[in-house]
Amino acid sequence: MIAFAALATCTATPPQASTPARSASVPVEPPAITPAPARSTTAQVESMRPDFWFSTPAIQGGLVTARAPSGARAVLFNGAELPLTAEGFFLIGFDRDAENSASLVALFSDGQRKEHYLPVAPGNWKIEHVAANPTGGAKTTEEFQARRGPELARINAARATRVASDGWRQNFIRPVAGRISGLFGAQRIYNGTPGSYHSGMDIAAAAGTPFVAPADGVVTLAAAEDVFTLEGHLLMIDHGMGLNSAFLHCSELLVREGDVVKQGQVIGKVGATGRASGPHLHWGMKWNSARIDPRLVISAVSPSGNGP
Structure with a gap:
């Protein structure tokens, strides 16, 4: 489990919200269906924020909740405009092969702009042999x-879907208990043939074990009848703000496309369909086009003084 101390560049009181706050630590084997505790709903007045705020340091494969300086009307991430909440929060994700720095620019109504360059730490990638x-x-x-x-066309269409969900604000939980049997970012070798790097986290569990939604969201793809060549029975959930989860190799799906799901809700069963050497749940995440390590999401820190 990987966790980082928060980097706060300013002091602010927490905005009003009704969604759960991220905890400062996550057990190695957290209960799979226990939702994060609810946030306080006490209204507080925030102070002025002269600079960007970040929940965690940036790392390849990592996801960061960030907040713009007070008064910013827009934020550009490497030149692309990002969606902002009314309180100025936004998400940024870093692919497994992201560059070692990223550019953020806050734009203001009076024409001013504030630039910030964010260092991105390298990941530590392994080699895994898979039978x-x-x-x-x-x-x-x-x-x-x-x-x-045709399989990729369905996957890309699901990822292009944008839904209204605040799941991204929650403290993500593990969808199923079990040993981590495959690491994000590892170079995969299949029966002696090199493949692409591993795009998610594998959790070993017996076939038929129920798994749950790690956060609220909307089902954008549910291949209950089709068995994809690599993914098997595939389930995808959009958590909002460009963040989505994919669950591979399922034996059974218990939700359908368009369903709204809640954190902790049982959504499928573990299997070994598609390209799998045995029963396990592959949990993959993407923020827009960047592939994210789920281990970094469930251990991310969102301090009470600034988090969403």
Whole structure:
């Protein structure tokens, strides 16, 4: 489990919110269906924030909750404008292969701008050997190529969907208890054939074990009838603000596309469909186009003085 101390560049009282706050530490095996405690709803007046605030240091594969300086009308991240909440909060994520720094610019109505360069720490990636067919459920390369195009089209369409959800504000919980059997970012070798890096966190559990939603969201893809070549029965949930979760290799899905799910709700069962060497749950996360390490999300710190 990875956790960081918060970096606060200013002092502010917490904004009013009704969603759970992120805790300062997460047990190695937290109860899979226990939601985070609710935040205080006491109204408080915030002080002026002269600079950006960040919940955690930036690292490859990491997700950061940030807050713009007071009065900012927009924020640019590496040149792209990001959505802001009314309180000035926004999310930024860093891909496994992100550059070693990122640019943030706050824009103000009077024409002024405030620039900030954020250092991005490197990840520590492993090599993992997996006893599985490189083409997963496809028996030949030709079959894999024929099936993979339509599968990717469905996945990309689901990720392009934008929903209204405050799940991103919550303290994410593990969807199922179990041993972490595969690490995000590790270089994968399938039966001696090098593959792409591992895009999520694998949690070993018996086939048929129920798993839950790590945070609130909306189901954008539920391949209950189809078995994707690599992902098997695939479930995807959008948590809002460009953040989504994907659950792979399921034996059964218990929700449908368009369903609104709550943190801790049972949404599927662990399996070994698709490219899998045994029963486990692969939990992958993306923020826009950046792949995120779920371990860093469930151990992220959102201090009570500034967090959403």
